[in-house]
């Protein structure tokens with residue numbers, strides 16, 4: 001399959017990229033790793049007049065920690081996020097490491113995953129559970145959007161066509177915090193999840209009471225979603241099996257799966273229950289491990 005014809009631009013910095021986008025509007029598409037965009041061009045699902053290669057934009061690169069926050073540039077690849085750098089939350093590394101195959105992970109970027117916004121996206125889910133914010137740059141400057149309000153539908157977000165996602169920001173991982181990630185597919189690798197779950201737990205200083213919890217669910221709604229019921233079942237409680245079982249029930253009740261050719265709604269709901277329990281156990285073990293490392 002051949003790519004269609006398009007004009008190719010490689011802006012040198014963010015302001016040049018935004019100016020080009022401003023001139024061309026939705027005739028132009030930013031190009032990051034290309035694992036989604038180039039496939040869609042070949043399949044003739046998209047036919048933009050121009051591609052704006054983002055690879056020259058320093059503003060979208062790197063991982064920086066400052067003032068208790070981590071800033072992750074949109075051009076970070078899944079491989080880099082999965083590599084386990086200390087600034088990258090472990091939960092995000094787990095999700096990024098579950099994406100596609102090594103070849104896909106070497107190209108696929110954080111920004112591309114967030115803009116593509118698939119309901120089962122492996123980078124979106126951990127970031128949602130971590131309480132991350134997307135930073136969008138546009139003609140009028142930058143705006144920060146909490147991921148909780150960022151996704152609007154499959155492939156559809158609050159990002160405007162003339163905006164570029166430059167980075168995400170989130171709190172620096174600290175002791176007493178742990179994350180768990182579980183992905184179920186019809187195959188072991190190169191698979192978009194049938195159901196995936198990211199769980200984030202923050203423990204009080206006693207090492208067992210849950211100070212804050214978020215459970216993000218994938219492939220069970222038109223967008224990645226948080227389970228309010230799971231957070232409620234966990235917050236303020238002792239992190240133990242009975243409370244995790246209640247949270248898993250609440251997550252299954254919050255999920256909004258539908259029947260499709262890959263699995264029934266009932267099966268997906270069952271799997272939300274199972275994977276939430278496993279993700280919470282994994283998160284607790286990492287949270288308690290990080291507390292011990294601090295002591």
Ligand SMILES: Cc1cc2nc3c(=O)[nH]c(=O)nc-3n(C[C@H](O)[C@H](O)[C@H](O)COP(=O)(O)OP(=O)(O)OC[C@H]3O[C@@H](n4cnc5c(N)ncnc54)[C@H](O)[C@@H]3O)c2cc1C
Pocket residue numbers: 029030031032033034035036037038039054060074098099100101104107108109110111112113114115116118120121122123163164165166190191192193
């Ligand atoms: C074989 C294969 C397997 C895959 N497996 C998985 C999987 O297991 N899990 C998963 O989550 N995904 C998977 N994907 C989907 C894809 O790899 C990811 O969504 C990836 O993160 C997209 O990133 P990218 O850099 O390649 O985006 P691109 O393809 O470059 O861009 C995707 C879209 O985002 C826009 N865009 C990209 N970056 C920006 C930015 N900074 N600002 C504004 N717009 C931007 C582009 O214009 C385009 O519309 C798979 C894809 C393939 C081909």
